[in-house]
Amino acid sequence: MSDTREVISDARSVVVKIGSSAITSLVGGLDRGRLDRLADAIESRMQAGSSVVVVSSGAVGAGLAPLGLTTRPRDLATKQAAASVGQLALAHAWGTSFARYDRAVGQVLLTADDIARRIQHRNAQRTLDRLRSLGAVPVVNENDTVATAELRFGDNDRLAALVAHLVGAEALILLSDVDGLYDGDPRKGAAHFIPEVTSPEDLDGVVAGSGGALGTGGMASKLSAARLAADSGVPVLLAAASDAARALTTADVGTAFSPRPDRLSARLFWVRHAADTHGALHLDEGAVRAVVDRRRSLLPAGITGTSGNFHAGDVVALVAPDGRTVARGVVAYDVTELDFMIGFSTRSLPADLHRPVVHADDLVRI
Numbered sequence: 001m002s003d004t005r006e007v008i009s010d011a012r013s014v015v016v017k018i019g020s021s022a023i024t025s026l027v028g029g030l031d032r033g034r035l036d037r038l039a040d041a042i043e044s045r046m047q048a049g050s051s052v053v054v055v056s057s058g059a060v061g062a063g064l065a066p067l068g069l070t071t072r073p074r075d076l077a078t079k080q081a082a083a084s085v086g087q088l089a090l091a092h093a094w095g096t097s098f099a100r101y102d103r104a105v106g107q108v109l110l111t112a113d114d115i116a117r118r119i120q121h122r123n124a125q126r127t128l129d130r131l132r133s134l135g136a137v138p139v140v141n142e143n144d145t146v147a148t149a150e151l152r153f154g155d156n157d158r159l160a161a162l163v164a165h166l167v168g169a170e171a172l173i174l175l176s177d178v179d180g181l182y183d184g185d186p187r188k189g190a191a192h193f194i195p196e197v198t199s200p201e202d203l204d205g206v207v208a209g210s211g212g213a214l215g216t217g218g219m220a221s222k223l224s225a226a227r228l229a230a231d232s233g234v235p236v237l238l239a240a241a242s243d244a245a246r247a248l249t250t251a252d253v254g255t256a257f258s259p260r261p262d263r264l265s266a267r268l269f270w271v272r273h274a275a276d277t278h279g280a281l282h283l284d285e286g287a288v289r290a291v292v293d294r295r296r297s298l299l300p301a302g303i304t305g306t307s308g309n310f311h312a313g314d315v316v317a318l319v320a321p322d323g324r325t326v327a328r329g330v331v332a333y334d335v336t337e338l339d340f341m342i343g344f345s346t347r348s349l350p351a352d353l354h355r356p357v358v359h360a361d362d363l364v365r366i
């Protein structure tokens with residue numbers, strides 16, 4: 001068995017993400033039998049000494065039938081209404097499944113903002129830690145009814161990877177309706193199974209397709225969540241929910257993603273994955289080369305313009321002349337100060353403006 005699978009199987013703290021496609025269907029809504037089987041597997045892992053945080057999708061899927069809807073809505077307001085009805089059923093169903101073991105369940109609804117802002121971040125962290133120390137299972141979902149389009153996590157795979165970072169988990173298990181990663185969408189024809197992903201090259205030629213009728217992000221969101229987790233040193237197992245018992249014990253099913261050996265510091269992880277940037281710095285070609293290839297700090301001379309309303313200490317995007325975001329970093333000046341500095345060489349500026357606009361230590365390439 002690979003080292004990664006051993007780490008996942010031995011992890012004392014695990015985040016288990018369950019996709020809509022694994023526990024809901026368009027016709028039947030929430031599948032209580034499947035939820036019971038997942039709760040059985042999670043309970044066994046907890047009995048063996050691990051703490052588990054569940055990230056459960058399925059609110060929208062569970063809310064469709066009660067509202068007389070037969071397809072997943074596309075517009076935000078109807079999605080939010082379905083999630084509002086469905087979240088109640090979902091939380092109740094998890095509560096009932098774990099009550100068979102006298103295990104309490106705590107509902108935790110988060111938005112991107114909660115993870116991005118340090119104070120809410122700490123509050124969420126404290127609640128999750130206390131729930132776990134009290135032996136309860138936190139069941140996390142996105143707070144769909146208040147998240148607006150631009151505030152959305154995008155998908156719960158990403159939320160699960162951020163939660164894994166937040167609680168210092170040692171493994172992330174993504175359970176879906178597919179039994180792992182293939183080089184193309186297995187619903188669309190013959191595809192080859194990929195058991196291990198140890199480096200980005202293992203993903204060369206992989207076509208990550210869209211999700212099913214109820215899923216949101218499809219395989220692309222699982223791959224980017226796996227990368228996010230890998231950046232924070234967390235190994236990921238992607239497996240079918242029907243294999244949950246094996247995924248949670250021996251981890252000898254599905255696709256295992258190794259964490260990167262040079263994991264990002266907590267600070268740089270923050271910079272790269274901060275939910276929101278507060279603006280952008282537009283770079284000329286020379287500055288792109290200095291920052292990306294030579295890993296230098298960004299100086300005012302290489303900046304051609306700014307956008308957004310940011311302050312010193314905010315995370316901003318660094319954008320190349322062709323519009324690509326090439327890095328993210330913590331900016332050292334307010335936009336109002338910077339607008340007078342851009343294009344000038346450091347020597348021609350007053351001494352109090354000599355620090356770099358983004359220091360190399362505060363900068364992460366994308």
Ligand SMILES: Nc1ncnc2c1ncn2[C@@H]1O[C@H](COP(=O)(O)OP(=O)(O)O)[C@@H](O)[C@H]1O
Binds near residue numbers: 180181183206213218
């Ligand atoms: N390269 C691929 N490997 C495996 N599955 C893929 C791939 N591309 C697309 N898929 C599809 O992604 C779906 C899972 O994504 P999604 O429906 O969003 O799940 P979930 O609800 O669990 O988040 C699977 O049903 C599968 O058909």
Ligand SMILES: N[C@@H](CCC(=O)OP(=O)(O)O)C(=O)O
Binds near residue numbers: 056157
């Ligand atoms: N918050 C939404 C889930 C969004 C989502 O990412 O769904 P999925 O792709 O099934 O994990 C819900 O509960 O329906």
